[in-house]
Amino acid sequence: MSKIDPTARIADGAVIGEGAEIGPFCVVGPHVSIGAGTKLLSHVNVTADTTIGTNCTIYPFASLGTPPQSLSYKGELxxxxxGNDCTIRESVTMNAGTVAGGGITTVGDRGYFMNCSHVGHDCHVGNDVIFATSATLGGHCEIGDFVFMGGLSAVHQFTRIGPQAMVGGVCGVRGDIIPFGLVNGQYAALEGLNLIGMKRRKFTKDRLAMVRGFYQKLFHGPGVFAERLERVQPLASEDPAIAEILAFIAGGKHRALCLPEDGGSHS
Incomplete structure (x- = not known):
């Protein structure tokens, strides 16, 4: 049985799952579905056609499904x-999608979103991510699984961040970040691989050495980047992580690749 505080406002049509808790002064719109066991602690606003999975905990003043901050938006639903098992802390905002961008914003399972972080319209965020305080995504971003976003970081619209990448604090991200990449700086530059994250994902020493060798050849070998990229293509068969990085680079559309500060242009 769900538990709803008498001060909460639940619109007709909203679906509240078994064992969910809706705390004081929450507002839930008519097209919202809240999964079993999810808790809205207090003063949470959920609107648009929003679905929240099971066993999430949402803290005060979070605002979910609010209209996209896009001039193309004309009031469409x-x-x-x-997803499931997410923790959404105080004052987090997540916008619904736009018709032009596909009409949907998605967030995966087990995400941890610290206070004041933001997911913009039409973003697609993977599983097991961590967004530190005030980490911000512009619209249409794609964020892979196990990504860590540092505090006060900001990602330009249409940017991709590959799985298991790590973004340092106070970074402005203007280019796509390869899977397993580690970026830092006022305007994010690629500093290497997220070795700590890779070790947590049970990479062996041999695998780490192989991927690090590939990274050095691609970003710090002789010649211009395009030449190095062509030379390392055969290495895709040596490790799935290498294949994943190369596939990510090949799939670029809107943004240039985030490179080391020297531009990866050693000769």
Whole structure:
């Protein structure tokens, strides 16, 4: 049985799952579905066509499914889908999608979103991510699984961040970040691989050495980047992580690749 505080406002049509808790002064719109066991602690606003999975905990003043901050938006009913077991701290905002961008914003399972972090319209965020305080995504970003976003970091719209990448604090991210990449700086530059994250994902010493060798050849070998990229293509068969990085680079569309500060242009 769900538990709803008498001061909460639940619109007709909203679906509240078994064992969910809706705390004081929450507002839940008519097209919202809240999964079993999820808790809205207090003063949470959920609107648009928003689905929240099971066993999430949402802290005061979070605002989910609010209209996209896009001039193309004309009041259409669009979607936000949040997965299971997420923790969404105080004043987090997640916008619904735009019709032009596909009409949906998605967030995966087990995400941890610290206070004041933001997911913009039409973003697609993977599983097991961590967004530190005030980490911000512009619209249409793609964020892979196990990504860590440092505090006060900001990602330009249409940017991709590959799985298991780590973004340092107070970074402005203007280019795509390879899977397993580690970036830092006022305007994010690639500093190496997220070795700590890779070790947590049970990479062996041999695998780490192989991927690090590939990284050095691609970003710090002789010749211009395009030449190095062509030379390392055969290495895709040596390790799945290498294949994943090369596939990510090949799939670029809107943004240039985030490179080391020297531009990866050693000769």
């Amino acid at each position: 669009t979607k936000l889908v949040i």
